[in-house]
Amino acid sequence: MPQDLRSYIDLIREHKLLLDIKKEVDPLTNLAGIAYRGENEQGKATMFHNLKGYPNWSAVSYMCGSREKMALGLGTSKDKALVELGGRIARGLIKPKIVEDGPVKEIVWQGDDADLGRLPIHVHSDSDRGVPFIGSAMQFVKDPETGTQNIALQRDHIKGPKKMGIFVHPKRHTDICMQKYWKQGKPMPVATVIGHHPAYYIASTWTTSYETDEIDITGALLQEPVNMVRCETIDVMVPADAEIVIEGEVPPNYMEEEGPFCEHAGMTHGTLQHPIINVKCITMRKNAIYYALQGGRPISESQPLDGFPMELVLYARIKDVGGFIDVKDVVALPYAGGSHIIVVQMTPRKMGEVRSMLMALLSSPYLHPKIGIAVDEDIDPHNAQSIMYALSTRVNPKSDVFIIPDTLCHTGDLTAELLPDTGSHMGFHPRIGSKMLVDATKGPALTPELRAYFEPVKPQGLVNVKLEDFLG
Ligand SMILES: Cc1cc2nc3c(=O)[nH]c(=O)nc-3n(C[C@H](O)[C@H](O)[C@H](O)COP(=O)(O)O)c2cc1C
Ligand SMILES: [Mn+2]
16 A cells, blocks of 8 residues: 555554544634644644535644654654664665556546635635635646656645645746746646645655655655656646645746745745746545645744755765764754754764864755754753753853854845845845854863763752652
């Protein structure tokens, strides 16, 4: 059996990481709030079985709400994920298998039937003026010159029964591909895939080279070729075991206002000029499950989903700096918003190692990382209290903090300086920012007396006692 959304839902339910909600929930007014509370108050995904206005539909939220859940879905654990998945990628990407038919073709809506209003698309935040957005939209496009496909997770703004706005980041891969079609005056065919195993979602936010088809990353993560089937009305291949596919076209050289929407740092940026998709056909599985991926305020699914592939890429990048760095963990703090703060848990062995590592950490294919913090192995890099302890007791700002001005930064970082428009077709102003390197370690292992000095004391008897033994 292929690994898909349904096998994953069964798995997280079995591990008590899913809340099944049987009472009526309204995608337009309260689904987002319930899903947000499920993850942020109980660390659980939500499955909605009774959706107001959408009989026979169900929806899942926050299935990618934490590293713990995604790692479980990939047959590993939160703590072993970076080494295990890094190994799978290093052993080689895996090409998909082309199939003639698949479950995603069980139902086909053409013509007037292909109406977006029939899908239980939800309203994410109070910033969005009551407009539903598809947060879980994996956009599959095909380069017109090479035939290589690209996947990018890009939200869709619902504008009518057959029309969606699409937020295409200027200069990223969908834009590069789109500009090639537009130069020839042609529409770009695009397949919007909704609902599948987290491996597809992790691959779709993975930042890699334009030449790499992210479906091969999905194969490597799952350690098997995935099944791909041709769309009905456009020349694009899509996963045969997905829940829903919206086939459409991006008309050439045309843009209109997109947004406002709750962005990944937890705020809204208002509207910008972006392309649209005209819908041609919708295909889906029987009893399709809608994936109501929640955007916006942390912890939304944007942070762990941006962060998990980022952690994998950064781990692979920094562990070989200077030959070898003893890296234990890399965490893009999901509760910090925007994936701007990255904490590296490591054992520093020699002078200079931490600074060199932090330079690589903050200079990679990813633009989000702005503040890099190195901590020792006795600090929990997932825990804010533990990180604060290291910042408080192991940092001398004069010698442990470095600021690098005028570097590339994420355009969504509103603290960064706006540059004059350099000709981006969307009038999207590039920003220039700065980076902060923080060495919050005790010092290198070659100075054991220095490290010993920073050893935290332990309450008497702590290591031998268990509270349960003394209760009742
Ligand atoms: C939940 C979520 C939503 C996202 N939405 C968008 C979006 O609307 N537009 C966009 O350009 N990137 C968005 N991203 C980031 C892209 O998915 C990411 O940059 C991806 O690597 C782009 O694909 P590419 O590397 O093939 O260009 C989103 C990421 C996440 C996790
Ligand atoms: Mn790409």
